[in-house]
Amino acid sequence: MRARGPAVSTAKPVVGIIANPVSARDIRRIVAYAGNMQITDRANIVLRLLAGLGAVGIERVLVMPENSGIRQHVVRGLERSGNLGEARFPKVEYLDMAVTTSTGDSVAAARRMREAGVAAIIVLGGDGTHRAVVSACGDIPIAGVSTGTNNAFPRFQEPTTVGMAVGLAVTDPELGEVAFRGNKLLEVEVAGRREIALVDVAVVAERYIGARALWHTRNFQELFVTFAEAEVIGMSVIAGLLDPVDRATPEGRHVRFDNSDDPACRLRAPIAPGVVETIGIESWGALLPDTPCPVGPEQGSIAFDGERELSFSTGDHPTVTLRTDAFRTIDVSACMHYGARKRLLHGERAEHITPATQPEDSA
Amino acid sequence: MNDVFPLGKEDLLKAYRTMKTIREFEERLHVDFGRGDIPGFVHLYAGEEAAATGIMMHLNDKDRIASTHRGHGHCIAKGVDINAMMGEIYGKSTGACHGKGGSMHIADLSKGMMGANGILGAGSPLACGAALAAQKLGHGGIGMSFTGDGASNQGTFLESLNLAAIWNLPMVFVVENNGYAESTSVDYATAVDSYVDRAAGFGVPGVTVDGTDFFAVHEAAGEVIRRAREGGGPSLLECKMIRFFGHFEGDAQTYRAEGETEDNRSNRDCLKQFRARVTEAGVIDAGALDAIDGEVMAAIDNAVEQAIAAPLPGAADLTTDVYVSY
Numbered sequence: 001m002r003a004r005g006p007a008v009s010t011a012k013p014v015v016g017i018i019a020n021p022v023s024a025r026d027i028r029r030i031v032a033y034a035g036n037m038q039i040t041d042r043a044n045i046v047l048r049l050l051a052g053l054g055a056v057g058i059e060r061v062l063v064m065p066e067n068s069g070i071r072q073h074v075v076r077g078l079e080r081s082g083n084l085g086e087a088r089f090p091k092v093e094y095l096d097m098a099v100t101t102s103t104g105d106s107v108a109a110a111r112r113m114r115e116a117g118v119a120a121i122i123v124l125g126g127d128g129t130h131r132a133v134v135s136a137c138g139d140i141p142i143a144g145v146s147t148g149t150n151n152a153f154p155r156f157q158e159p160t161t162v163g164m165a166v167g168l169a170v171t172d173p174e175l176g177e178v179a180f181r182g183n184k185l186l187e188v189e190v191a192g193r194r195e196i197a198l199v200d201v202a203v204v205a206e207r208y209i210g211a212r213a214l215w216h217t218r219n220f221q222e223l224f225v226t227f228a229e230a231e232v233i234g235m236s237v238i239a240g241l242l243d244p245v246d247r248a249t250p251e252g253r254h255v256r257f258d259n260s261d262d263p264a265c266r267l268r269a270p271i272a273p274g275v276v277e278t279i280g281i282e283s284w285g286a287l288l289p290d291t292p293c294p295v296g297p298e299q300g301s302i303a304f305d306g307e308r309e310l311s312f313s314t315g316d317h318p319t320v321t322l323r324t325d326a327f328r329t330i331d332v333s334a335c336m337h338y339g340a341r342k343r344l345l346h347g348e349r350a351e352h353i354t355p356a357t358q359p360e361d362s363a
Numbered sequence: 364m365n366d367v368f369p370l371g372k373e374d375l376l377k378a379y380r381t382m383k384t385i386r387e388f389e390e391r392l393h394v395d396f397g398r399g400d401i402p403g404f405v406h407l408y409a410g411e412e413a414a415a416t417g418i419m420m421h422l423n424d425k426d427r428i429a430s431t432h433r434g435h436g437h438c439i440a441k442g443v444d445i446n447a448m449m450g451e452i453y454g455k456s457t458g459a460c461h462g463k464g465g466s467m468h469i470a471d472l473s474k475g476m477m478g479a480n481g482i483l484g485a486g487s488p489l490a491c492g493a494a495l496a497a498q499k500l501g502h503g504g505i506g507m508s509f510t511g512d513g514a515s516n517q518g519t520f521l522e523s524l525n526l527a528a529i530w531n532l533p534m535v536f537v538v539e540n541n542g543y544a545e546s547t548s549v550d551y552a553t554a555v556d557s558y559v560d561r562a563a564g565f566g567v568p569g570v571t572v573d574g575t576d577f578f579a580v581h582e583a584a585g586e587v588i589r590r591a592r593e594g595g596g597p598s599l600l601e602c603k604m605i606r607f608f609g610h611f612e613g614d615a616q617t618y619r620a621e622g623e624t625e626d627n628r629s630n631r632d633c634l635k636q637f638r639a640r641v642t643e644a645g646v647i648d649a650g651a652l653d654a655i656d657g658e659v660m661a662a663i664d665n666a667v668e669q670a671i672a673a674p675l676p677g678a679a680d681l682t683t684d685v686y687v688s689y
Binding site: 021022030039069072099206207208210211212311313 | 369579598
């Protein structure tokens with residue numbers, strides 16, 4: 001497992017932020033009970049991240065542009081702070097790129113941030129947005145704030161803290177050993193096309209993409225996951241309830257569904273917000289790394305991290321391969337605990353202060 | 364519905380026929396209007412066919428829709444006769460409104476088409492009225508309004524969201540977001556350009572789909588319409604789409620990027636996407652679609668010939684269809 005810090009240059013580190021407004025707008029608001037992360041909420045998350053980054057000395061941040069209202073609200077906040085003479089926020093620069101208001105913006109922004117030499121990218125979104133960023137960010141570590149619908153990959157963490165942790169991770173060379181985590185991903189090869197998924201690849205019988213999200217359980221055929229937790233929502237929880245596997249263990253899970261009236265096993269799983277379905281299971285097992293696994297059905301569609309994206313036909317022969325240590329994330333909790341131990345956020349005189357009461361004295 | 368496709372072969376052919384009819388109807392008007400054959404104004408729906416078709420396949424004649432100034436596609440998909448439509452656009456007495464309304468006022472209540480509408484945003488409260496009637500009469504119908512991204516900034520639209528929410532109306536708000544309010548970009552004119560966000564502000568759930576993908580629209584529309592019928596109240600469906608022509612015929616479209624329309628026609632044509640999807644899946648063969656193409660062209664030619672040959676309204680028609688008798 002790789003756990004090294006970014007290639008910190010002598011220049012002060014720059015951090016990127018990708019907040020794509022297109023996430024969390026899909027049909028799960030109609031067929032399930034998914035929530036809305038409103039534009040102003042997203043803008044406030046960006047401001048909280050900036051405040052956290054600024055508090056630990058990050059001076060410059062690159063942000064993905066969009067035209068849906070996040071930028072207007074953020075700029076308003078920055079200008080007001082400037083008018084008050086505060087030094088709360090770092091300098092913010094928006095990337096000079098075309099805005100398409102699609103997931104493609106996240107990919108393009110990640111690519112440009114990598115080219116610009118950012119030390120880390122903070123992502124707002126769900127599994128889909130994180131997947132888009134990972135497809136283009138290369139070796140740049142990412143940190144996520146969950147704002148999507150089915151969030152198995154990013155956890156919700158207070159953005160101010162995420163900003164501080166990322167700032168510490170990219171400025172303190174000694175933090176490298178604790179700050180970064182290697183992550184698994186799934187590679188899908190189909191008819192010469194390569195796609196990735198961070199959490200799950202689901203094979204379904206439908207031969208059209210439609211409204212993208214998955215909720216017709218009768219069409220579930222096969223599931224591959226990088227990690228499977230029992231307390232999340234979405235497709236990966238199916239494996240998580242059968243045979244959990246954590247993010248660090250170098251294997252995944254492979255589940256085959258049984259849509260007959262008499263399946264070998266029936267499982268109740270929360271596949272979408274407020275939707276707990278009973279699903280027939282044929283079998284499950286370990287998915288070993290670097291070993292291409294052929295997809296069973298000859299025709300159907302493939303969903304990546306919860307969204308149908310491509311259909312395949314007889315002769316396409318899709319395969320799924322688990323890769324370990326494929327991209328890096330920043331461990332927010334580890335960074336903050338390290339900061340506490342090392343008193344990185346204490347004032348100059350803090351080292352002269354000792355606790356008034358030692359634990360052994362109070363026993 | 365079967366396991367692998369949302370519609371059977373006959374319904375897929377019907378969907379293609381509807382989309383193709385809208386496309387050729389508009390392409391023909393583009394030519395005929397440019398030649399000066401047509402009075403008044405026309406706003407063409409070409410490029411947006413997947414939205415009207417994917418939505419309207421879930422509706423029946425009890426369901427009432429309120430359309431926009433760009434209403435030809437809604438009319439055709441809702442089942443209005445294309446001969447009556449063409450007659451109306453040509454201002455002839457054989458028209459759907461006896462030639463006195465023109466393109467922006469085509470209506471056919473027998474089909475649940477309450478009318479195209481030249482007043483932006485005016486359709487939403489009308490459709491709420493239809494939804495209220497359906498709710499009170501208990502006949503299972505719904506109300507549906509169409510607005511563009513520009514008209515969705517009008518007070519009438521926002522007030523209608525509120526009204527539909529407080530009365531829990533069987534109502535669907537369709538926002539056809541083609542990126543331009545006449546010539547003004549949605550990015551400039553709309554503070555929060557997620558219409559799902561706007562609806563949520565009124566307690567109305569919503570979904571955004573690719574409006575150029577018939578199957579995406581059809582699937583999402585099926586769910587919002589079912590929700591309305593089942594007593595789940597109003598919801599919003601935002602279709603992100605492309606218009607191939609200008610806001611109106613004669614629009615120089617200087618607000619578009621160079622090559623934008625050509626790129627859209629090459630890469631985001633909903634009819635091409637539909638054809639590719641069903642033929643590659645082996646559900647329909649290309650020959651069947653080609654045959655429909657020929658039949659549609661003949662039907663449009665016939666509609667234009669009939670419209671040209673039909674008489675204009677006479678002086679005596681001035682005072683008819685003005686007042687309603689009770």
